Amino acid sequence: MRSAKNFKMDDIPQYKRIVLKLSGEALKGDSSFGISEDTINSISNQIKSVHDLGVQIAIVTGGGNFFRGGRGDNLGIDRTSADYMGMLATMINGIALQAALEKTGLITRLISALEIKSIAEPFIQRRVMRHLEKNRVVIFSAGTGSPFFSTDTAAALRAIEIKADILLKATMVDGVFTHDPNKNSDAVKFDTISYSEVLAKELKVLDSTAVSLCKENGLNIKIFNLNKKNNIYNSVIKKDIGTLISKGG
Numbered sequence: 001m002r003s004a005k006n007f008k009m010d011d012i013p014q015y016k017r018i019v020l021k022l023s024g025e026a027l028k029g030d031s032s033f034g035i036s037e038d039t040i041n042s043i044s045n046q047i048k049s050v051h052d053l054g055v056q057i058a059i060v061t062g063g064g065n066f067f068r069g070g071r072g073d074n075l076g077i078d079r080t081s082a083d084y085m086g087m088l089a090t091m092i093n094g095i096a097l098q099a100a101l102e103k104t105g106l107i108t109r110l111i112s113a114l115e116i117k118s119i120a121e122p123f124i125q126r127r128v129m130r131h132l133e134k135n136r137v138v139i140f141s142a143g144t145g146s147p148f149f150s151t152d153t154a155a156a157l158r159a160i161e162i163k164a165d166i167l168l169k170a171t172m173v174d175g176v177f178t179h180d181p182n183k184n185s186d187a188v189k190f191d192t193i194s195y196s197e198v199l200a201k202e203l204k205v206l207d208s209t210a211v212s213l214c215k216e217n218g219l220n221i222k223i224f225n226l227n228k229k230n231n232i233y234n235s236v237i238k239k240d241i242g243t244l245i246s247k248g249g
Contacts, residue, residue, distance in 0.1 A: 011237045014166075017056040017132060018236065019159035020047070021152065021169040021206075024065035026226050027093055034065060035096050044100040046232040051106060051137060055236060058128070058138040058162060060155035061097060063089025083147035087114060090151060094141030095119060101137055108137045113145030113154070125161050132162065152207035160217045167219055168235055169206055170226035175243030176205045191240070194249030211245070221245040 022043065029036030051057055066089035067082075077085070091112060098108045109131045112120035120141065121127070131138050143154040152169070159167045176198065177187040195215035199208055205223055214221055224235045224242030235241045 011053060013050070013053045013055045013236050014239065015055060015164075015236060017058075017162070017164045018050075019058045019060060019155055019162070019164045019167050020232065021060045021155040021167065022062065022093075022097075022226075023151075023170070024062040024068075024089065024093055025172070026062075026170055027096070028065040035093070040096060040100045041103075043226075043232065044097070044104050044106075046230060047101060047137065048104040048106055049233050050236050051135070053236070056132040056135065058132065058140060058158060058164065059097065060140045060151055060158060061090045061093040062151040063087070063091075063093060065089075066092055080147040083143075084114075087142040087145070090141045090143060091116065091120070094139045098139055101139075106137050107135070108139060110139045110141060113140070113142040116142075123158075128162055138162075150207040150210065152210040153213065156210040156213040156219065156221075159219055160213065164219070167214060167221045168232075169221060169223050170232065171205070171223055172225065172227060174225045174228075175223045176203055176245065180204075190243050190249075192244045192246065192249050194247060195245060197249060198245055205243075205245075214245070215247070218247060 027035050027040055029039035047057060063086045067085050094110050098110050101108050110120040111123050111128060113123055115122060128138055140158050143149060143151050144157060155167055173181050174189055176190045176193055179187040181187040195211050198211050222235055222242050222244050224231055
């Protein structure tokens, strides 16, 4: 069993129940495709450390490290079929993440929006709530189960359904910026910003449907950089990590 390191057990979490959105790209690390063993192990150790603080954790996996629905046009595949292929890619990531988390000693449940009885449970809200109350880590896969919806939207939907305190989205940048910081050196980071501003400015930090869902239901979103050491853990115990998207901004 791997042990979590470099964390203080007297750290105080800001939230009791979280949904963590992990993109497929996050799992591939420095590789061009697939899953990086070092990366998924690092993520799992951080999740274990957050769990050790008494935080209830649900995770939504993307699938872009294997297949993204938007690539269907290039392959001559219609959007509906391509989106289902993307959902199956999230299942691969969900299974891998489940195995990595269980090596740390966590008890997990893999939940699928598509019916795949041999490897995952169906989404039943009351059952998932019970898993969380029993301190099991829940992994949501297959998005919403419907085409034309992103895994960002799935993360927002599941977070609202399970009454999470916040939606945490791990990205490759430090938060929400005025422009893409990888393309514009003058981009300015927001410490806080409102849902309305994100939508009005068309900031591509996450899917607009996901932002709208969170706005309508008062669910705060925190965007943070996964590449910085221990930032999953830090995003739970520190207020000054990333960007907070909320009603007031």
